Amino acid sequence: MQPVLACADLTTGALALADTTVDSAVEDPGDATTPASCRVQLTVTHPPAGDAVTVWVHLPSTTWNGRFQAVGGGGFSGGSPESLLAPLRAGYATAATDAGHPGATADFALRPDRTLDWQRIRDFGHVGVHDMTVTAKAVVTAFYGRGPEYSYWNGCSTGGRQGLMEAQRYPDDYDGVLAGAPVINYPQMQTGQMWGQVVMLEEQNPVAPCKFAAALAATVAACDEVGDGVVDGVVGDPLGCDFDLGQLVGTRTDCGEITAADVEVMRRIGEGPRGQDGEFLWYGLAPGTPYAGLNDVVEVDGRLVGKPFQYDLWWFGLFLAQDPAWDWQTLTYAGFEAFFAQAVEMYGDVFGADDPDLSEFAEHGGRALVWHGAADFGVPFQGTVDWYERVRELSGPGRTDEFLRLFLAPGVGHCGGGGGPQPTGQFEALVAWVERGEAPRTLDAQRVDEQGTVVQTRPLCPYPEVARLTGDRDPADAGSFRCAKATELEPAPR
Structure with missing residues (x-):
């Protein structure tokens, strides 16, 4: 879809957002792998707090697919513009935010007098991502003359927490949330x-x-x-x-x-x-x-x-x-x-994003696909399972399956790595669920050798199932496995 504005026009009053400044809007010519785009940077503030939330929005000049994809951060980093290249290449209007502080350190928490800077803490906790979402959608609408048909969140670790926080606090922001290894139980974890x-x-x-x-x-x-x-x-x-x-x-x-x-x-x-x-x-x-x-x-x-x-x-x-x-x-x-x-x-x-009440997100038509490596040394997957079980208890198993699926990846570390087959195609599975109603029964996983050749495929089953070899068949072939009942997590004392 073609833009209705020139990129530079976004700096001349085309946007009317309170407490928001367009710092720059620059045409990027693209290259052999990346399409031409309008790259916008904005700053959102919350007077009189003196904070500053940086927002980056990348808009395909001629290849927009009509969708919006936001990308999350990791650790104490809210996000970065470097993460926007992959969705931009896939045709998405895309955005990220620093969630109120630059870089990946945690010194934003304390003022010089050693008192807590609660506005910046809230910005990192959830306000900054919601600011980014509202701001980016306004930029998309101004640039193309209409808003996105579908809006997606894509994140792992801190990014996973950010996405599920959005679903819980701001249930209308996204149609689909992909959350990997989410640090939803942040203080405990x-x-x-x-x-x-x-x-x-x-x-x-x-x-x-x-x-x-x-x-x-x-x-x-x-x-x-x-x-x-x-x-x-x-x-x-x-x-x-x-x-x-x-x-x-x-x-x-x-x-x-x-x-x-x-x-x-x-x-x-x-x-x-x-x-x-x-x-x-x-x-x-x-x-x-x-x-x-x-x-x-x-x-x-x-x-x-x-x-x-x-x-x-x-x-x-x-x-x-x-x-x-x-x-x-x-x-x-x-x-x-x-x-x-x-x-x-x-x-x-x-910081916690472990509220099991996703009823408003579900009523909005939202879908959340959550995955977690079962060999994650940083964020114990049991915390994610515990939250998932509480969602099922509150909404009921059948209703939960309509809007939330959890997949564990055996042998996989934090957001990837480890000895197990690596999950692939999670975001594509989410899009198929949101747009075509194709709820994911399994996810794909694969192992590649040093030359990048796929040497093993394996299905990932929804919790509490695990992929089990069927008979005397080839263990390197995903078709040799079926989903079978696995051991369930014992409820944590409350």
Whole structure:
């Protein structure tokens, strides 16, 4: 569809949006892979807060498919214009936002006087994405003379949280939401990521990385055929894996013998955060999930010490302790439990996207396709399953299936990676569901070799089902599998 305005006209009053400035509107000629486009940057403010939400909108000059696709961020980054090239090439009008702060750090949380900057926190939590959505749709309408026929959200991790937050708070913003590895239980997840470090600190036993690796390898070997019936180095049904880590005591590794104390640390990490009285706080690492990444241990001056993930240090230091110089090594079990309660109380509403009530989104005709790697070391998939089960409890299984589907990807890490076949075509499946009513029964997944050749295909089944090999058939062929009942998550104490 052809534009009705010149790109430059978007800077001369064609838009009438309150507290919004068009910073630039530039024609990009495109190249061999990217079509010509009008690239717009805007700033949205909320007087008198003094904040600034940057919005980027890319508009195909001649190849618009009549649709809008917004793209989410990751970690503490609200998003970036670099993420817009893929949807632009596919013909979408597309947008992203920094959600109120540049870059991927968390220093936006604190003012110089160490008080919390709640407007910028709200911008990152949900306001900035809604601002972007409203602003971008207005730009699309002004440029093309009509709004998009369909609007989609596409995001993973923080982007997954942003999309489901939109569905919960602003149910009319999007017709379709694709949310991968969504950090919907944000305060619990972000605080819980420090649990492994707290355990090793309190037990005075930082476990060497190669012992963690040995424990992972033993777990996968013991549970390799659980769920899918295939020996492929992937735990097909992690919730059905019941491997006793105690069997590893005395195992020799390149970094020493695994002790009972080492196993106790691993058990606690797998179990997940608990209160001093043993009360459940949050989920831990499912069997088959790498320990490395968020439970890092390094050698300093000949001894092992913990090395927390930088995002966790920002979270505890800036959002909870409100002290940039906070020392994580002062943490105790009691201190962790207090921080956990504080995090949920202070940030559950502004960052959490775990409201099971999607009734308005469903009534609008919205569809949400959610997927999560079952070997995600950063965001335990059990939290996503717990939310999904609460949606089903509230709306009913049949009604839920009409607007929400959840798929787990065995062996896949955070937003991808890992040893399992990688999900493909999720966004296309969402579009088919929204526009043609073709609800996804399965998703496609594949493994490629170093040359990019597909060497394995596998269906991903909707929770609580798992792809199981049928008879004596080729395990590299998706057609050899059927969806069968898998182990379901036990309800978390409430």
